[in-house]
Every structure is written in C-alpha cells, then in structure tokens.
Amino acid sequence: MRRALVALVAASLLAVPAAGAGRADTPGVTATQILLGGTGPLSGPESQYEPVLTGAQAYFAYVNDHGGVFGRKIVYKVEDDSYDPAKTVQFTRQLVEQDKVFAIFNTIGTEHSLAIRGYLNQMQVPELFAGTGATSIAAQHTQFPWTIGLLPSFAGEGAIYGRQIVATKPGAKIGVLYENDEYGTDLLSGLKRGLGSHAGQIVSTASYEPTDVTVDSQVQQLQASGADTFMIFALPTQAIQAFVSAAKLGWKPTEYVTSISIDPAVMQIVHVNAGPQAGVGATSTAFLHDPTNPTQQKAAGVLLYRQVMKKYLPNEDWKAVAHLYGMMAAYAMVDALKHAGRNPTRQSLLQAATHMNEVNPFLLPGLKLTTSPSNYYPIGNTYLVRYLHGYWNVLGKPLKTS
Amino acid sequence: MRAPLRAALVAVAAAASLVAASSALAANTATIAVSSSGAATTIHIFVPQTTDPIAAITIYVPAGYTANLSQAANTSIGSVNATANGHDVGLTLPLTGPVVTDNPALHTADACSPTTHAAVWNLNLSVAGQSIVLPLYVDPTAGAATELGAYQMLICLPPWDVPVGTPGRSFDGAQLLDAQFTVNNIFTVPTSGGLLAWHTLFTPYTPGTGTANLVGTFEARALVGSPSLSLKVAKKKGSYAASGKLSEGGLPLASSSVVLLRGSSATKLAKAGSATTDASGAWSKAGKLTGNKPVYFKATATVAERDATAQGCATPLPATVAPGGCTSATLGAWTVSSPVAKLKP
Numbered sequence: 001m002r003r004a005l006v007a008l009v010a011a012s013l014l015a016v017p018a019a020g021a022g023r024a025d026t027p028g029v030t031a032t033q034i035l036l037g038g039t040g041p042l043s044g045p046e047s048q049y050e051p052v053l054t055g056a057q058a059y060f061a062y063v064n065d066h067g068g069v070f071g072r073k074i075v076y077k078v079e080d081d082s083y084d085p086a087k088t089v090q091f092t093r094q095l096v097e098q099d100k101v102f103a104i105f106n107t108i109g110t111e112h113s114l115a116i117r118g119y120l121n122q123m124q125v126p127e128l129f130a131g132t133g134a135t136s137i138a139a140q141h142t143q144f145p146w147t148i149g150l151l152p153s154f155a156g157e158g159a160i161y162g163r164q165i166v167a168t169k170p171g172a173k174i175g176v177l178y179e180n181d182e183y184g185t186d187l188l189s190g191l192k193r194g195l196g197s198h199a200g201q202i203v204s205t206a207s208y209e210p211t212d213v214t215v216d217s218q219v220q221q222l223q224a225s226g227a228d229t230f231m232i233f234a235l236p237t238q239a240i241q242a243f244v245s246a247a248k249l250g251w252k253p254t255e256y257v258t259s260i261s262i263d264p265a266v267m268q269i270v271h272v273n274a275g276p277q278a279g280v281g282a283t284s285t286a287f288l289h290d291p292t293n294p295t296q297q298k299a300a301g302v303l304l305y306r307q308v309m310k311k312y313l314p315n316e317d318w319k320a321v322a323h324l325y326g327m328m329a330a331y332a333m334v335d336a337l338k339h340a341g342r343n344p345t346r347q348s349l350l351q352a353a354t355h356m357n358e359v360n361p362f363l364l365p366g367l368k369l370t371t372s373p374s375n376y377y378p379i380g381n382t383y384l385v386r387y388l389h390g391y392w393n394v395l396g397k398p399l400k401t402s
Numbered sequence: 403m404r405a406p407l408r409a410a411l412v413a414v415a416a417a418a419s420l421v422a423a424s425s426a427l428a429a430n431t432a433t434i435a436v437s438s439s440g441a442a443t444t445i446h447i448f449v450p451q452t453t454d455p456i457a458a459i460t461i462y463v464p465a466g467y468t469a470n471l472s473q474a475a476n477t478s479i480g481s482v483n484a485t486a487n488g489h490d491v492g493l494t495l496p497l498t499g500p501v502v503t504d505n506p507a508l509h510t511a512d513a514c515s516p517t518t519h520a521a522v523w524n525l526n527l528s529v530a531g532q533s534i535v536l537p538l539y540v541d542p543t544a545g546a547a548t549e550l551g552a553y554q555m556l557i558c559l560p561p562w563d564v565p566v567g568t569p570g571r572s573f574d575g576a577q578l579l580d581a582q583f584t585v586n587n588i589f590t591v592p593t594s595g596g597l598l599a600w601h602t603l604f605t606p607y608t609p610g611t612g613t614a615n616l617v618g619t620f621e622a623r624a625l626v627g628s629p630s631l632s633l634k635v636a637k638k639k640g641s642y643a644a645s646g647k648l649s650e651g652g653l654p655l656a657s658s659s660v661v662l663l664r665g666s667s668a669t670k671l672a673k674a675g676s677a678t679t680d681a682s683g684a685w686s687k688a689g690k691l692t693g694n695k696p697v698y699f700k701a702t703a704t705v706a707e708r709d710a711t712a713q714g715c716a717t718p719l720p721a722t723v724a725p726g727g728c729t730s731a732t733l734g735a736w737t738v739s740s741p742v743a744k745l746k747p
Binding site: 045 | 476478485490491492493494495496498499500502524526528529530531532533574
C-alpha cells in the first residue's frame with residue numbers, strides 16, 4: 001500500500017523539471033514561487049472551519065517538500081475574516097492589490113464567496129474552489145467565469161434526499177430546519193425538486209439565523225407540526241443542537257442531515273448531550289473519505305492524509321474531516337496549477353480549472369473532479385451515507401448532484 | 403516561590419481577615435485525583451458546574467516525587483481528555499488532544515505567570531478541529547511553597563461568564579467541568595510508604611467580572627499511596643486456601659474486592675473467584691483442586707477514585723494559603739496484582 005501511495009503522489013504532481021522564470025506580467029508567479037491567497041475564519045465562533053485552511057496549507061507544504069509544481073513552491077497566504085463577509089472583501093482586496101496573489105483559493109463560506117465574486121471577476125483573478133455549492137456560483141458562470149466552487153451542489157444534495165424519501169417512505173410528513181441563507185434555501189429547493197409530486201408532504205419549515213443561540217423553538221415547531229421526517233439543513237453547531245433538541249423532546253423522526261455536518265465530532269457531541277441512541281440511523285451524503293471510518297483506513301487517500309497530518313500538523317486533531325477537505329481542495333489546486341502549464345497565467349489557470357477530469361485520492365472511490373466551461377460543479381456525484389455503529393456507512397453507488 | 407504565586411499569597415494573607423467565609427465561598431468546591439500506572443501519571447480534575455468560574459489551578463507535586471522536565475520542545479508527552487459546558491451553544495463539549503512540551507522562552511510574558519519556567523506543557527483540547535491550547539507551567543518549588551510540594555504546576559483558565567465579546571473570554575463560553583490528563587515518563591513515584599497529598603489550590607473568579615477572587619482560593623487534595631497485595635496459597639486435602647492482605651500507602655484497605663486467578667501456567671490464568679477484604683485488609687478464598695499438575699495463582703484488585711474528605715481534609719492548609727478551606731480529598735484509582743504463587747501437586 002505504501003508503494004501505491006508513493007506512486008500516486010509521483011504520478012499526480014511531482015517528478016517534473018524545474019520551471020523557467022515566470023512571465024513578468026503574471027502577478028504572484030516567480031521562478032521559484034506561486035503565491036495564492038485565501039480567507040476564512042481563523043478565529044471567532046465559526047473557527048471550526050479553520051482546519052479547511054490549515055489542511056490545505058499542510059498539503060501544499062507536502063507538495064513543496066516533494067519539489068513543488070514545476071519547481072515552484074506554493075505559498076498560501078490566509079487572512080482571518082472571522083466569517084464576516086465584509087472582512088472577506090477587505091482582505092481579498094488586500095491579497096490581490098497589495099500581496100499581488102496569483103489566485104484566490106479555498107474561500108470559506110457561500111456568502112463570503114459571493115461577496116468577492118464581482119470584484120475578482122472584474123479584476124480577472126481566478127477565484128478557485130471556493131467552499132460553496134451554491135446554485136448562484138455555478139449557474140451564473142457565464143456572468144462570473146472566474147469563480148468556481150468546490151462543494152457538490154447544495155440543491156443537488158437536497159434533491160437526493162427528496163428522491164430517497166419518495167423511494168423509502170413515500171408517505172412521509174416532512175419538517176425542515178434550514179439556515180436562512182442561500183445554503184439553506186438551496187437545500188430546501190432541491191428537496192422539493194427531489195420530492196416532485198410529493199413536495200406537498202413538507203408539513204412545516206423553520207429557518208434559523210446563523211447568529212441564533214439555539215434552534216430549540218424551531219425544532220419544537222417542527223415536532224408540533226406532526227412531521228415524522230426531520231431534515232436538518234444546518235451547519236454543524238446548529239445540527240448538533242437540532243439532534244439534541246429532538247432527542248430531549250422525545251421526538252423520534254427519520255432524520256436527514258446535510259453533508260456539511262457529518263464530521264465525526266458532530267455525533268460524538270450529540271451523544272454526550274443526548275445519549276448514545278440520538279442521531280443513530282440518520283441519513284446524509286458524503287463525498288470525502290472519513291479517516292475515522294474503520295472501513296476506509298487503508299484507502300490511499302486516508303493513508304496520505306494521515307501521513308501529511310503526522311508531519312505537518314502533528315498537534316492538530318486528525319479526526320476532524322475538515323482537514324481532509326482542505327487537502328482535497330489543495331490537491332485539486334495543484335492539479336489545476338500543473339495543467340496551467342510551465343509558465344502559468346491567470347487565463348491558463350482558469351482554462352485548466354474549467355477542463356478538469358481528475359482523480360483525487362481524498363474523494364470516495366468512484367468520484368472524480370470534472371469541470372467544463374459549462375459545468376462549474378467540480379464534484380458532480382456523491383454517496384448516500386447512514387450513521388450506524390459509530391460512523392457514517394457508505395450506501396450504494398454514486399448519485400448525481402449536478 | 404515564583405513571583406505571581408507569592409504575590410497571590412501575600413494578597414491572600416492581607417485579605418484573610420476579610421474572608422469571614424462568605425456563603426458564596428462555601429459553595430465552591432472541586433476534586434483532584436492522581437493515579438500512576440507504570441511510567442504514566444494521570445491527574446483528574448473535576449469542577450462542579452455550580453462552582454464559581456475557575457481562574458487558576460496550582461497543583462503541588464508532593465515531596466519525594468522527582469520530575470524529568472528535560473524534554474525538547476514539541477515532544478508529545480501524553481494526552482488530555484476533558485469535558486466543558488459550552489454556554490454559548492448550550493452543549494456539553496468533549497475535548498481531547500495531546501499534551502505537548504513547548505519552549506519556555508516563548509512564555510515568559512504570558513499573563514498567567516510572566517516568568518521563565520522550567521517547563522511548559524501545552525494541553526491541546528480539540529473538538530471538531532477547533533482547538534483550545536492551555537499552557538501548563540511546571541517548576542520546582544522554592545521558598546515557602548516547598549512546604550506544599552516539590553514541584554508546582556500552574557494552569558490559568560479564561561472566564562466564561564463575562565459578556566460575549568469581552569476580550570479574553572473563553573471560547574464558546576466554555577466552562578471546564580472535567581479534565582483528565584496523562585503524562586508519560588515524567589514523574590518518578592516515591593517508594594516510601596504512607597499517603598502522599600497533592601495539595602491543589604483553586605482560585606475562582608468573582609462571578610461575572612473576569613477578576614480573580616484571591617480570597618476565594620480553596621484547596622482540594624489528591625491522596626496517593628502505593629498499593630500492595632499479598633498472596634499465600636496452601637494445599638489442604640484436594641483443595642486450596644488462598645489468602646493475603648491489601649493495603650494502600652501501608653494502611654489496610656477494607657471492603658475491597660480481590661479477584662483470584664488460577665491456571666496451568668503463570669501466564670494462562672482465569673478468574674477462580676473473588677473475596678472481600680476485612681477491616682485489617684485481609685482476604686481469603688478457598689476452592690477445590692483437581693489433577694496432579696502444578697497450579698498457578700495470582701490475585702488482583704482494582705479500586706476506583708474514592709472520597710476521603712473527612713479524613714483527608716482533617717488538617718487544612720492555613721487560611722493564608724487557602725482561605726476557602728480544604729473542600730475535598732480524593733484517593734486515586736489503581737490496579738494492583740500480587741506475585742504469582744505456584745502450588746505443587
């Protein structure tokens with residue numbers, strides 16, 4: 001397996017001759033370095049996403065130690081936006097205009113990615129692999145061609161749940177908790193699309209604001225509606241609160257939770273607060289390997305992940321899947337840089353990012369990163385997963401999200 | 403004695419006359435238990451949710467212990483598991499991570515204890531990728547503090563009950579409830595008998611202020627004694643009679659369960675029965691013998707943490723050191739095995 005790992009790495013990004021000097025008119029690219037920029041919550045209440053950034057940095061460090069991309073080291077400068085879109089704009093401008101980064105990579109958050117999209121497209125700076133699966137990012141690519149997300153379509157994920165309900169529980173009475181932004185509303189609209197003629201079986205919906213302290217009242221409302229199927233379209237903190245609240249109410253619906261909230265720690269916290277049976281049997285979707293899943297621990301991507309974590313982030317929590325997501329994003333970025341050529345330009349990087357057909361070891365088997373000038377959802381498939389026996393079990397074959 | 407602690411104790415002494423044991427102080431309590439297994443030492447701290455927010459915990463390692471503080475920076479020396487109440491999210495949070503040595507030179511300006519320490523250990527508490535790093539400062543004691551122990555370990559905690567947005571407030575309004583950390587190959591346990599007390603001072607905040615309430619400082623202590631389990635087996639007409647004594651710190655341990663193992667070799671042993679110790683720590687167990695091959699016996703005993711406040715806090719520290727008194731004493735958990743005994747046919 002170790003040999004396979006080495007081969008995988010060698011084939012994917014290394015063993016290439018050093019590049020010549022970068023083009024003088026390409027910001028962020030020198031003969032020895034490629035400067036990328038990014039923003040995300042390194043502090044504040046949403047700093048749970050920090051591992052997405054540190055995971056990417058760790059993978060770039062790994063690539064650099066293996067020769068970089070065409071001999072250039074990747075430098076990834078990350079600014080702390082505290083999950084405030086206004087700061088995202090401020091720091092992104094700083095990265096582009098003062099630091100003169102080659103591209104913006106791995107921006108955390110849908111609202112945040114949208115907030116900088118107009119500016120970056122005006123400046124023709126690639127905004128690559130933003131942490132969002134919002135419809136507006138992918139669907140408006142003709143208007144904003146320099147912006148590409150990375151997460152599977154939120155709406156497509158919602159549609160999968162809708163179709164699953166129709167197939168397994170056609171008489172379901174559905175209650176939906178969703179975040180009151182594009183992330184939540186995309187999931188809800190996708191659910192309705194997937195339910196098709198059964199969409200009328202949504203008996204209640206309740207939204208929350210990310211600033212809400214609890215979602216208890218929303219869960220009570222959904223229970224009171226008579227729903228027997230509970231859709232949790234929420235970020236991890238609110239998803240935990242929703243599971244716990246339902247359990248404490250004695251409500252035992254069929255539960256679905258969005259893929260954003262299936263880090264192993266989510267159920268761990270749910271169980272600490274509501275007992276070991278809370279959340280068991282819940283359904284979600286997954287496209288990433290889970291390093292804690294005993295059935296995946298020998299996968300090449302998990303072995304590579306553990307290797308990178310051990311060397312570059314030895315004191316951080318390797319069980320946090322957000323690290324692995326960050327590495328998956330960084331792997332995709334390295335792929336794009338490699339295909340952008342020995343003397344990359346922003347245009348050649350965009351060309352590469354919109355013509356991807358790449359295996360990525362951090363994705364579950366059978367999934368690839370594919371893009372085209374008309375497909376701005378790099379991850380177009382995902383798996384249904386169910387929480388049983390202490391981890392999320394992969395079910396069946398890949399399902400289309402876009 | 404290091405400057406901050408000395409300053410604290412001076413302040414405590416000055417304010418001692420004002421203590422008058424307010425009712426609020428009476429509610430504050432905590433427990434600490436210490437156990438050793440091989441080269442590992444585990445320290446378990448529990449703070450009830452109703453206790454005022456804790457600003458600092460100073461643990462004194464008893465005289466007789468020696469500590470190896472020579473590890474290079476960034477060496478993983480153990481692990482920590484903790485539980486915190488995240489007041490901002492209304493959830494109990496399980497936290498876990500490694501204990502890693504840090505370069506003391508990087509901590510000379512830390513607000514908690516701005517001086518050069520013999521060692522600094524970072525307790526990395528993580529949940530879902532979010533990490534809280536709590537430095538723990540380790541030093542040999544000096545001056546008056548030598549009366550409390552050979553080494554002191556100091557940790558400061560941010561307040562959770564100040565308004566959201568207050569600088570220095572704990573993450574998610576996290577209130578530490580329970581922490582258990584294990585360090586390996588650090589402490590050498592003294593072999594002398596008797597129960598050794600790990601005096602531990604808890605200094606709370608004045609609720610809602612983020613200001614340390616020095617006169618509210620109270621003590622909890624961990625009591626540690628080396629366990630011993632003896633075994634003697636005699637043969638009597640097709641049967642055996644096993645007996646022995648169980649002690650902790652040289653003192654007999656009553657009402658404890660002893661498990662007797664037997665088998666055909668010293669390494670293939672299975673449970674043969676159990677017995678309970680009497681007031682003198684003595685136990686006995688008899689059984690039948692079959693066959694004409696040697697039989698091997700071993701006894702084991704496991705005890706959990708036990709409250710010993712009544713006896714353990716009988717002699718509290720002076721009010722100048724712990725104005726809030728000694729609120730708990732806890733005997734540590736351990737497992738002990740007897741030597742293997744061989745009974746010839």
